[in-house]
Amino acid sequence: MASVFVVELLCVGNELLSGITVNTNAHWLAGQIAKAGGIVSRTTVVRDDLDAISAAVQEALGRNPDILITTGGLGATYDDLTLEGVAMALGRKVSINKTAAEMLKRSYARRHLNYKINKVRLKMATIPEGSTPIENPVGSAPSVMMGKIFCLPGVPAEMKLVFKKHILPLVKDGVGKYAAKEVNYNVTGVSEAMLATTLVRIVRSNPRHAVYLKTHPRGYKKTTPRIRVQIICRGDDAVSVGKRLERISKIILKKISELGGRIE
Amino acid sequence: MASVFVVELLCVGNELLSGITVNTNAHWLAGQIAKAGGIVSRTTVVRDDLDAISAAVQEALGRNPDILITTGGLGATYDDLTLEGVAMALGRKVSINKTAAEMLKRSYARRHLNYKINKVRLKMATIPEGSTPIENPVGSAPSVMMGKIFCLPGVPAEMKLVFKKHILPLVKDGVGKYAAKEVNYNVTGVSEAMLATTLVRIVRSNPRHAVYLKTHPRGYKKTTPRIRVQIICRGDDAVSVGKRLERISKIILKKISELGGRIE
Numbered sequence: 001m002a003s004v005f006v007v008e009l010l011c012v013g014n015e016l017l018s019g020i021t022v023n024t025n026a027h028w029l030a031g032q033i034a035k036a037g038g039i040v041s042r043t044t045v046v047r048d049d050l051d052a053i054s055a056a057v058q059e060a061l062g063r064n065p066d067i068l069i070t071t072g073g074l075g076a077t078y079d080d081l082t083l084e085g086v087a088m089a090l091g092r093k094v095s096i097n098k099t100a101a102e103m104l105k106r107s108y109a110r111r112h113l114n115y116k117i118n119k120v121r122l123k124m125a126t127i128p129e130g131s132t133p134i135e136n137p138v139g140s141a142p143s144v145m146m147g148k149i150f151c152l153p154g155v156p157a158e159m160k161l162v163f164k165k166h167i168l169p170l171v172k173d174g175v176g177k178y179a180a181k182e183v184n185y186n187v188t189g190v191s192e193a194m195l196a197t198t199l200v201r202i203v204r205s206n207p208r209h210a211v212y213l214k215t216h217p218r219g220y221k222k223t224t225p226r227i228r229v230q231i232i233c234r235g236d237d238a239v240s241v242g243k244r245l246e247r248i249s250k251i252i253l254k255k256i257s258e259l260g261g262r263i264e
Numbered sequence: 265m266a267s268v269f270v271v272e273l274l275c276v277g278n279e280l281l282s283g284i285t286v287n288t289n290a291h292w293l294a295g296q297i298a299k300a301g302g303i304v305s306r307t308t309v310v311r312d313d314l315d316a317i318s319a320a321v322q323e324a325l326g327r328n329p330d331i332l333i334t335t336g337g338l339g340a341t342y343d344d345l346t347l348e349g350v351a352m353a354l355g356r357k358v359s360i361n362k363t364a365a366e367m368l369k370r371s372y373a374r375r376h377l378n379y380k381i382n383k384v385r386l387k388m389a390t391i392p393e394g395s396t397p398i399e400n401p402v403g404s405a406p407s408v409m410m411g412k413i414f415c416l417p418g419v420p421a422e423m424k425l426v427f428k429k430h431i432l433p434l435v436k437d438g439v440g441k442y443a444a445k446e447v448n449y450n451v452t453g454v455s456e457a458m459l460a461t462t463l464v465r466i467v468r469s470n471p472r473h474a475v476y477l478k479t480h481p482r483g484y485k486k487t488t489p490r491i492r493v494q495i496i497c498r499g500d501d502a503v504s505v506g507k508r509l510e511r512i513s514k515i516i517l518k519k520i521s522e523l524g525g526r527i528e
Contacts, residue, residue: 077478
């Protein structure tokens, strides 16, 4: 069985908690990690507040995920507090990192921006002591890595590139051999409740994380219930996963038929 | 000054942590609460896991928000565990609630569904002891209220109606007198870093929560930076809020002009 590799996400930003910005970063990251066989155990969203960030980092580390990814709060403005919050959580100081400052200079040069590395801009190179900066391939602020913590920018294009290059390979390594297959059935004439007992029996008789069964309501056609049944199997290799999926599908399709339902 | 009224959100569901469903519930709730003058201090998303739900509820209550809203996990299927998790966090038992069972019957009758209230369906009326069910105006599962905790369905249409009827009035009451004004300037020729010192000075010289200043990068036109400057003022009444907004706008516009920037 593929290893269980657990990731926590911590997204920082008032705009995520006031209806301004939809948290598409958490959604995209979760999708990437799930596709690679990893498990996002929790996402936390906090405001641009030093104490809130620091507390959330400490709590996340206390749950001992394999990695913790933060997004947002790496810029030059007063409300960019993620690195200070992470440092506080770890009982470290922040200081100007020469490598990070060089990255910043290179990022301006690459974009032909005639900016001085002044005090305000140096904030983006002021990182927790003992941490490692990661160059930002698109924008300015470097990402930061320290142990199992990865601090990524909030700008989606920047975040995605850093994730793909530096974190996704770690997730894949951590998960090891991995295959997944999914099938969905659109069903008419069977409600969620009618299938519930069958599904729970299947989930409980298979190894943890090997089978994910979920029914999604699709409303009613007059008084006839319509649902989507989603079956995902995960494991080491495509053959065994495919066999498990087939076995489970058969049981569910038989039950749907017995209940008088039909597949659209 | 309007009172500070703090809300925490706890969203439950594997689909929110695997790239399947974007957490639009948290986004919508945050927008509604912010518009009413409340503050969402944190959003937590956990999987359909009893221990994870229970732990997240305990942690949230430990931070003592004015209210805690959960979404999702109220249905009849094996992975609907929110109410059990909340009960566990509070050291209570769950049991069948007669009022909730009546609500369930009415919801089927209203939709002309010829369903028996069997064991599986009764799960939706099995709620923490001492809690109060709230009728679901659209779907089946009642919402649940106990003290400062409100458990809402995950289906957006159902969640929204219950929020508007039962929670939004509490937020408004808690906030008291409230007015907010917002203005945005699209600026060319000034970067985030160039304005940073001015903005932090303004924020720190005003009462907490009274002023929200944020710069949003809008990329570069060749090497000319472009940003949006967002100014939000909050307070008791429209007149004082408007005056504050005007005063702050003047300072920022003057600085932009001094820096050689211009408003589009």
